[in-house]
Amino acid sequence: MTTLTRRLDEGRGTLLLVGAAFVLVVVSVVMALQHPLHQAGIALSFGAFIAVGEAVRLTLTGDREAAPLGAAGALAYALIGRFGSEPTTHTVYDVVAVTAAASLVGAVPHIMAGRSPRLDVLARRILSVGVAAALFRPFYDSGVGVLGQLEMDHKNGWLASVMVAIAVVAGVFDAVIAALVRADRDRAPFLSSLHSEFRALIGLGSAIAATGVLIALAAQVMRLWAIPVFVIPLMLTQFSFRRYAGIRNTYAQTIRSLSRVTEVGGYTETGHSRRVSELALGVGRELGLSDQDLVDLEYAALMHDLGQLSLAEPIPGGATVMAMPDEQRRIAEMGAEVIRQTGVLDRVAVIVGRQAEPYRRPHETVDETIPLASRIIKAANAYDDMVGDSRESARRLEALERLRLSMAYDYDPRVVTSLAHVVERSNRLGL
């Protein structure tokens, strides 16, 4: 799955994003070099903080990369007003240049460990920090702008509120960019991607925003002490998210492993459940399923043949597409029953339980009660039963044609169309 996503990663959207960030960074560096950087100590300290934050980045659920500490540090550097008693003087360009340079330095340990940095994530962070800085620095203007005046008049409550508002705007901007990239990469509808990104980023994003604002404000009193001290809460947050992502990952790995029982037991062909789940995920993304729905879809696809375990004799080749419809439904039901017993995978059980039903029956309208995920699995399963791990294009086209011929009742036309795209794309990439 990862290889597939990574390969598809280099969409035009990503290129555009990285290009825009690159231009911004170049312009900023040139502008920043025009004048000597006052308060180099502050720039260096925040730069170091951002670099460390980048070095300890983490991967969230849904293959999202995040560097909460780095992002909070960059945001704080963008929003900082008075440092002790002296107003800061750095400009938007300084903020972007420092963030970019520090992020690159922070990426070095990862590159040395053989993990290439995700350029789209880096570009996004630089652009959102740019937005925050552009909304704050000109109006602070070394302490003489509107916002500088608020600070002078000891109206820190107001200043804090403005900072929070700016952080929110930057956060929304970040989510929109992330959604654009994701929609482009997965060929998914934009709105559903946006929804997913908001859900995924809102928790950690709020913590990052709060920490950035806190450090910027606290620097008035604590100066550089603000950084190490206010980082601790965020580290706790990062720790919790890491734990959560860890267990989600373990969960997925375990389901992937245990779903192989049907293969090891000789009921299905090797790699069948994995291939079906990859196909299904590709289709699910293109049809705009939410993150949670995608997880359910993946689990259901992996375990869709679990019911076969209760068969006395394996079906030849494990291909349920060859079994009688009633038999298929019985297998699906038995699999669903096992999954339901976990008590926590009810949605997955429903998907598995209804995977064998036609989406429409003669003289009836489309059966809307059948989950989209079930229809996806039905088509992906049938396709893989016919093609297996063969790479012959004739077999592939033949299988797709047979699916198309059954679009009247068995297979949802939307699903089959999307399946054809996914198959075609992974074939083009030589997977």
Add this chain to the structure above:
Amino acid sequence: MKNLPLAARAYVGAVVTAACVVLVLALRHPFNIGWVIVLTLMYAGLESRMPMVSGSNVYLGMGFPVGLASYIIVGPWGAAFVGAGAVLVLTHYTVVKRVFNGAQFALCAFAAGQAYVAFGGSVGHLAASDFPRVLLPVLVADLVHCAVNALLLMGVVSLAEKVSPKQVLVGSLLKSVPGYLGYGIFGLLMAVLWVGVDIGVLAGLLVLMPLAVARWAFSQYAAEQQAYESTIHTLVQAVETKDHYTRGHSERVSRASVMVARFIGMREDRLNALRYAGILHDVGKLGVPTKLLQKTDKLSEEEFAAIKLHPVRGLEMLSDIEFLDEAFKGILHHHERLDGRGYPMGLAGMQIPEFARVIAVADAFDSMTSTRSYRHARSVEDAITELQRCKGSQFDPRMVDALIASLVKEPWVASGVDDEAERADLPESVSVNSVDHDDPTFSVAFRDDTQ
């Protein structure tokens, strides 16, 4: 209250009286009443609505930082009131417990506040020039809060439950010091912004935001962890449906393994891995054709070889699950014997990984005390005798002794208690498995056959 011993009742009374005295005296000292009310409500509200979540040695409460910020913001006398706010916290505790809690937190906060002031901390005001000097009084105050809290609790627990006071004190101090230091930092941060940058209540919201998010993520983690557990259990049961008689076997092996490991003092994280290893130790059986597992006659050499592959098959299946790591060794080697005649590798003695030596004993024990299609369950005593007999040749004596010793403390509920009823349910056609690969008696028979 009625079921408390007299001494404990007197003790609770004394603590509550002391707290009342402090609160009355506090009325004669100046402090910012508005802030005390806000802090008290924040504290009680957060403790009621977002109680502590805990899991794998991490505890995240939301109200505590507010309590620890209060003596910097409103001083010792005001902090006593905020601490007393613990009475308002909505919990399932009895009235006595709530009142005691309020009283003891009032005293803790008061003592901590006095320590803060004594070490030179300033109340209601923090400026750039106070850093980093203020860190010392804050640290001392937090430790005092922690110590007074531990002492007061020690009194009530040792009087009510008749445990040695020292044990209670050391236990609670060890557990709470890191937590206090962490919360102390949150408290300081809140105070810095509250009175230093002077943004008031907004400080509370901003500081608690990352903490609330952390708590949310952590509870998600805890829920997911639980979901994971039940999923793994169910799926393993599904695997066990292949053989009616092994139902629940994996779970019991896991339980017995954990008993042994606890007894020999295994570290908590390894214990956890062992628990999973126990549950998953037989998944490789799926790779063994059903007809072999249920075969009535004596197995041929090739057939036995196929059965002997199941630990390897299990490992193949699970090898992608990163966190299992050490558990793999337990799964792969759970049929090794101390004398080197086991399978799949024929490791001997201490070459066999610790996990595998634990699981081997647990596995054999459960298999003997469960009903199998060809025999009734044996009694726990019989099984122990059998384990004793095979100690040293098949099993690690240390693990056998540990299991036997922990069986004394924790009685074993064997699966085959109602075997008569189960047996009646069974269709006649269920094939008879004459060779149980887990049963040490049969293991010996194998050895005789193959030699």
